[in-house]
Amino acid sequence: ARWRCRCLASACGLISTPTLGNVRGSKSRCKYCAGKAVDPDVAHALIDSGGWEPLEEFRLATEPWQCRCKACGHVTGVRVGNVRKGVRCAVCARRKVPAEVAVRRVRELGYEPLEDFPGKTRLPWRLRHLECGEEVQPSFTNIATGKQGGCMSCGRDKTRQALMLDSDWAADQVRARAAEPLEPYPGVDSEWLIKCHLCEEQSRIRYRQTVRRSEPACDSCAGRGPDLPALLALLTKADAIPVGPYPGVDVGWESVCANCEASIRPRISALRAGQGACGPCAGKVVIPERAVEIMKARHLEPDIPYPGVDAPWPSKCMLCELDVSPTYRTVRDRTIGCQYCDDRAINPSAAVSLMAERGFQTLCDYPGANTAWPSRCSQCHRESAPSYASVRAGHGCRYCADRGFDFNAPAIVYLIEHPFWDAAKIGISGVGEKRLRQHGHQGWVPSTDEGGRQGLWELGDGMVAWGVEQRVLSHWREEISIDCAVPKQAMPQGGHTETVSLRLLDIAKTFAMIDALVAEQEALAARRS
Numbered sequence: 001a002r003w004r005c006r007c008l009a010s011a012c013g014l015i016s017t018p019t020l021g022n023v024r025g026s027k028s029r030c031k032y033c034a035g036k037a038v039d040p041d042v043a044h045a046l047i048d049s050g051g052w053e054p055l056e057e058f059r060l061a062t063e064p065w066q067c068r069c070k071a072c073g074h075v076t077g078v079r080v081g082n083v084r085k086g087v088r089c090a091v092c093a094r095r096k097v098p099a100e101v102a103v104r105r106v107r108e109l110g111y112e113p114l115e116d117f118p119g120k121t122r123l124p125w126r127l128r129h130l131e132c133g134e135e136v137q138p139s140f141t142n143i144a145t146g147k148q149g150g151c152m153s154c155g156r157d158k159t160r161q162a163l164m165l166d167s168d169w170a171a172d173q174v175r176a177r178a179a180e181p182l183e184p185y186p187g188v189d190s191e192w193l194i195k196c197h198l199c200e201e202q203s204r205i206r207y208r209q210t211v212r213r214s215e216p217a218c219d220s221c222a223g224r225g226p227d228l229p230a231l232l233a234l235l236t237k238a239d240a241i242p243v244g245p246y247p248g249v250d251v252g253w254e255s256v257c258a259n260c261e262a263s264i265r266p267r268i269s270a271l272r273a274g275q276g277a278c279g280p281c282a283g284k285v286v287i288p289e290r291a292v293e294i295m296k297a298r299h300l301e302p303d304i305p306y307p308g309v310d311a312p313w314p315s316k317c318m319l320c321e322l323d324v325s326p327t328y329r330t331v332r333d334r335t336i337g338c339q340y341c342d343d344r345a346i347n348p349s350a351a352v353s354l355m356a357e358r359g360f361q362t363l364c365d366y367p368g369a370n371t372a373w374p375s376r377c378s379q380c381h382r383e384s385a386p387s388y389a390s391v392r393a394g395h396g397c398r399y400c401a402d403r404g405f406d407f408n409a410p411a412i413v414y415l416i417e418h419p420f421w422d423a424a425k426i427g428i429s430g431v432g433e434k435r436l437r438q439h440g441h442q443g444w445v446p447s448t449d450e451g452g453r454q455g456l457w458e459l460g461d462g463m464v465a466w467g468v469e470q471r472v473l474s475h476w477r478e479e480i481s482i483d484c485a486v487p488k489q490a491m492p493q494g495g496h497t498e499t500v501s502l503r504l505l506d507i508a509k510t511f512a513m514i515d516a517l518v519a520e521q522e523a524l525a526a527r528r529s
């Protein structure tokens with residue numbers, strides 16, 4: 001029980017209600033002296049001395065207390081502990097900026113907000129610079145202090161102008177090299193149009209390269225012009241025919257591919273590095289019109305415009321008239337585009353024909369090679385669901401088969417265990433068959449329940465036994481574990497996929513489940529008959 005007491009410390013003297021256990025186990029007897037609680041009167045005094053005006057009653061020292069700053073009027077949640085540590089209003093201390101203040105400040109600096117203030121001064125804020133119209137994303141801190149951020153485009157222009165040489169002095173340097181500038185000075189690395197006094201020809205130079213030499217500014221007169229015959233030979237070797245003037249070593253040269261006649265712009269620097277001239281011929285660039293021609297050459301008629309090199313392209317095969325959706329990359333690298341005609345996929349019509357030849361009448365459309373395909377046997381007229389792959393491999397109707405498990409004869413459902421692998425296995429076998437003996441040779445023994453009954457259920461119909469086995473397997477894989485408990489190599493007789501760990505299995509519940517499933521499956525079989 002709590003005991004109403006007054007703290008005897010001269011600096012405290014407050015009343016609290018500790019329990020005897022708290023007093024015995026604590027070094028500090030008073031919760032106020034220990035800093036675990038704050039008296040409401042003390043809290044009001046602290047808040048008032050910190051420059052805050054409370055807007056609600058004080059509750060707990062650990063919870064924010066809604067207050068208004070007396071200096072700026074900012075309303076926020078204040079913790080008494082923070083005030084005691086000397087923390088003041090974030091807005092007054094410039095640690096927080098109200099949204100209206102931030103918006104007013106960026107507008108004063110020539111920016112228009114494109115979204116609401118993000119709330120924190122260091123987060124990116126989408127703005128539009130009114131001077132140049134560019135959209136920028138500086139933080140409020142960077143743009144308000146002016147240290148960095150803001151409009152990078154305008155900043156680069158200002159830096160470039162600050163570092164640019166005097167235009168008159170640069171023009172005098174060009175005139176000293178027998179040339180006259182025809183346009184204002186653009187910068188040290190930008191092209192500058194000049195007219196040579198020696199050959200009276202116009203050309204473009206870069207100031208940085210010109211002032212390093214005492215030769216004429218004109219490249220032709222100084223013997224610095226490109227070796228056009230060598231460049232033409234390089235372009236011709238790359239199967240490109242130039243159709244425009246030489247633009248420079250790092251600028252695309254207007255040309256036509258000699259192989260595909262596509263308009264291309266190879267760079268001399270790229271050709272010197274060993275790269276090809278034509279992107280379409282190298283497979284790096286796809287021309288939609290040419291892609292359609294290649295599709296038609298592969299006996300495919302596209303249904304939609306070119307979607308991309310790796311996107312499915314719906315088309316119709318002109319040989320088998322089936323709808324297919326290969327990618328352009330796959331078709332381009334093959335001689336036949338249709339996967340059915342190229343034997344890379346199963347033709348649904350051919351699959352139906354094969355099933356009919358093997359004695360099956362399919363009951364739905366082709367689902368895939370390894371997916372169960374509901375069918376009816378033409379001999380016994382019973383329904384089953386073999387996969388197309390199993391039928392193609394030679395398997396037939398499970399009821400008409402003269403080998404393997406006989407679905408029409410009496411059968412046994414067995415539940416067996418392996419002490420070494422600590423695993424259980426469910427399975428079915430024909431009555432009198434050697435399947436259980438094969439498992440016994442590998443160390444498997446029948447499971448037993450609390451009454452000593454062995455896990456063997458003899459049924460009069462193999463189909464009923466198979467249904468029980470499948471239901472138990474589904475329960476194991478969906479509710480207990482998707483993993484097999486025994487590796488394939490440890491079961492040469494087969495059946496590792498039907499095992500589960502005994503540590504996860506309740507044998508008593510499994511016996512009860514199989515008993516119920518046997519009764520259910522026998523009732524369904526009797527109804528069908």
